[in-house]
Amino acid sequence: MNLNKDGFVKSSLFLISSLVRGVAMSKSAGCCKRFLHYAFDYETPKTLVIPSLGVGFVFRFTQFLVVMYVVGYVCVVQKAYQDTDTVISTVTTKVKGFAFTNTSDTEPRFWDVADYIIPPQGDHSFFVLTNMVVTPKQVQSRCPELPSPSTICVDDCNCVEGHSDPRGNGIQTGLCENYSTTARTCEVLSWCPLEIDTKLPEHALLAAAENFTVLIKNSITYPKFNFHRRNILPHVNSSYLKRCEFSRLTDPHCPIFRLKHIVSEAGEDFQDMAVKGGILGILIDWSCDLDWWAGECLPKYSFRRLDNKHPVNNVAPGYNFRFAKYYKTADGEETRTLIKAYGIRFDVIVFGTAGRFSIVPTIVNLGAALSFLSLVPVVADWFLVTCSRKRDLYSRHKTTHLIEDADSASVSMGTTYGTQ
Amino acid sequence: MNLNKDGFVKSSLFLISSLVRGVAMSKSAGCCKRFLHYAFDYETPKTLVIPSLGVGFVFRFTQFLVVMYVVGYVCVVQKAYQDTDTVISTVTTKVKGFAFTNTSDTEPRFWDVADYIIPPQGDHSFFVLTNMVVTPKQVQSRCPELPSPSTICVDDCNCVEGHSDPRGNGIQTGLCENYSTTARTCEVLSWCPLEIDTKLPEHALLAAAENFTVLIKNSITYPKFNFHRRNILPHVNSSYLKRCEFSRLTDPHCPIFRLKHIVSEAGEDFQDMAVKGGILGILIDWSCDLDWWAGECLPKYSFRRLDNKHPVNNVAPGYNFRFAKYYKTADGEETRTLIKAYGIRFDVIVFGTAGRFSIVPTIVNLGAALSFLSLVPVVADWFLVTCSRKRDLYSRHKTTHLIEDADSASVSMGTTYGTQ
């Protein structure tokens, strides 16, 4: 077989030269004829047809296997004929619900969205406050440290002025003060009174948060295919959206989720998670095959806890952060309420890859498959000359051995024939 | 054609054995010779050259088509010879502008960036407040619900203590109170007075926001190619940046955008959108061909509204969220100003794929194309034996039929020759 890569160049040159020279061709007929022969003589392999069912079957069966692989695996399973694009998405979230807390530690309080959603914007990541340690009325002043091996002191000599322990709560003033009737600790300059975050409520303060609902609006784009879509599907109407709630079985396309349902689908218990906080992923999979009717491109929701719950090496388990509300007293002094907020951060993670038929991957994959077809004759030839019954006969007619040593250039085939 | 995959192994073995055995070769000359023949005899197909212009033209033309496809489509259009990488980007945004509001409902107020940009950090997503419902001086207390079919009551029997309607505004106390002179509703425990969000101004409060400008600073990286770039191009100088404003025609590389211009390029009316809010995507496309002079890698800006405006199933149209500013009165009571903020969230979405010549995709795609070249002789052979004028002649000389039945192993070619 002749894979002349320079065929294109050759024939182009020929076409150009033909046009240019035109009738002048007859003059340089000899030269031209040679060129024509060079460019257009077709060299084809001589072949031997072997009417053997066995070899033929091996050949066809190997071909069949390759074609089955191409059709079955590459095309159907892997969709290797498609060009792919990655999703670009926008998410809006809106939480609804309120709660009332009335525990022994805190005064009765009503909570609405503006109180427990941080940040308020309703981005792809929102935090629902479920538990907290509140330290109200902090002012910039001095107070004794919380007792710990490194802060307990006997007299002022144990405290170094200006020293700041990274695990402490402020800058030491060099004095040793009474923390309680039993303990004396170094005095620090800090926001006082200090936060005592060991007194975290064992039952989540906003246990009612499990009944809050969240509406997730998600618009996606596959820019390469100019394909746009929302998770609120076209056939869904307003009245349905007012009362529906996501359920994998009955309402798989309702974009309103009950927080408790999200957490339990992720295999966690809401009340358990609410105490120390955590991060929960709401995964929206937009993987689509755009070759079929586009209406079939639907979001698939799944839920997974993203932080580790009870690993051996659990530093700072759960999810919490500190923030403060700043006030000014009548006399202009700044005071703040420090809140160590525990809660569940919901991360809406949108991912997906869309595929649509494209000629380049098709060609590449078909090309690769054709390469395997070109292996088929190798297999069949090997079978022919090694395993088939009449292998000597086939081999003798297929292959000619050139005997170089004899300068008379006789070929083995000829010789063989002669002796028969 | 012989596609011996084991050629490598064979020749390696041979080289090793040659080195090891060295002069000892002469001793085991016979064995060695057989090995040499096995490893280095070259088996080449016998070919027949057919001096037919027709067949030659079919062959060359088919070759030409395949080469044209490879050069034209795969290389030029699809750039299949490139390795690709996805963009990693950082965005900073800074809005400038101020406004003055003076409507009948609210007292005169001056607004600057710290007032209307939420969150203030200037991330890839920023929100410009354009309209709002303000409920000042809310305190934790009791007040009658807003009138609705489920909250209107005649006497206390209609209200259940502790009941909380998800569509209501608080937890019922079990009392029925006068909401107005005409309506009695159940009293709830909540932040009072309740927000009445139906009184949304019909004209956006901060209509002047359309003249605000935003400076977008965007740095991108293609980590695979170690390629870094900013959207503030090297040839742009400071004085230009101080006065320029993005315009597709006159200033396509100015990174300062007027909000009104962004919205109108997205096909929307700013004043219309400002009333109920919405989400607007500022898409920056960094798709680049890094094989050419890298300076040609420029950001392409486009603008698109990301939420749906007037669909049939429009729940919670526009974009809004609630947040509160917390205050403390002189006697320590917490009070808040609840703001239902309507406005436009601008999402800066950076995407792009860069391509640069790489040997692997080139090899893969050339390989696939070569496979198609190997189909060319199949086409030409088919034309040769079925369509060409002298097909019998060609076929007779190209193909030899082995007649197995005759055990004397005569071949048809031989026979043919004999009869001629």
Next chain:
Amino acid sequence: MNLNKDGFVKSSLFLISSLVRGVAMSKSAGCCKRFLHYAFDYETPKTLVIPSLGVGFVFRFTQFLVVMYVVGYVCVVQKAYQDTDTVISTVTTKVKGFAFTNTSDTEPRFWDVADYIIPPQGDHSFFVLTNMVVTPKQVQSRCPELPSPSTICVDDCNCVEGHSDPRGNGIQTGLCENYSTTARTCEVLSWCPLEIDTKLPEHALLAAAENFTVLIKNSITYPKFNFHRRNILPHVNSSYLKRCEFSRLTDPHCPIFRLKHIVSEAGEDFQDMAVKGGILGILIDWSCDLDWWAGECLPKYSFRRLDNKHPVNNVAPGYNFRFAKYYKTADGEETRTLIKAYGIRFDVIVFGTAGRFSIVPTIVNLGAALSFLSLVPVVADWFLVTCSRKRDLYSRHKTTHLIEDADSASVSMGTTYGTQ
């Protein structure tokens, strides 16, 4: 060589027909025999074996080169046999540390996490306040503009009521007031007193921020391979995490970073960067080869400044934004403290591609490589008929020229034989 793509169809048809017709085959034996011949006759190229060491060596060496390329470059270097997936990740950050400021301009103040981290949530992007311009006790009122060529006035005629200069600070009231004893400027309606942001401290206020530490918790997923991992590695225990600090040499897997270390690894000076602010990328590379023991999939940290430091065209250098804390005075008037915050925004950027053996890319790449193997005989044939010593002999036996003109259909080979 025969690359019959229709082999599959043919053989399928044949199998079906065989089943259907069964014993009826003997009836239509003649037709069937023809069909069998058509489907199962095996056509194989006739070959000539040339016992030439030179040609054989060229053939084997070319084969060797192709195989080396496939094994060495495609498989080992580029891992083209792998299917790839892009990382999905969640990040939590928690900064620790406090500072005490006592400069001539401001009163002494203690700073903790709730004061200097904005936003407080500890997302993948967090901002550490290092410097600021504070404008306390702003109220909605009137005050003279800051002096600049466009605001300086002589009398009221220079000021236009209602005019708002985009580079100014408010809406002009039309009056000309004394700004200082030497300058008169137009009065504006704004938050007064106006911010004077030229008085930025030359040494960063929170210089101590360089010793703050940040714990970065990062969970990643490769959805295609169902592979989950954290940057806190399984073999790391709690006590180690309490005292460790990231260091490329001694503690490369400790997820706690000292801010100064991050900045210096990015090639910057913390104190320098802290004055005007900037953006620093903490890049976590999760590129993994999942074919090997998964434990080897480790995060690689690197640090890079993402904004440009000293470019020629530096508009708004560094990183800053304005935010306000709102207070209410005892008589209900709203007042705010405006803070122009300078600082370092740390963006945790997680990227990576995982590869795992997959049959489709393997097949595609092997296919492409096989295509190159099919080029080997072309090279060897070219060497055979142009460069080898006995090229005439080889050429004569390999190639048969069909002499069409002689209608007697004698072939050149025959002729050649005859003359020998």
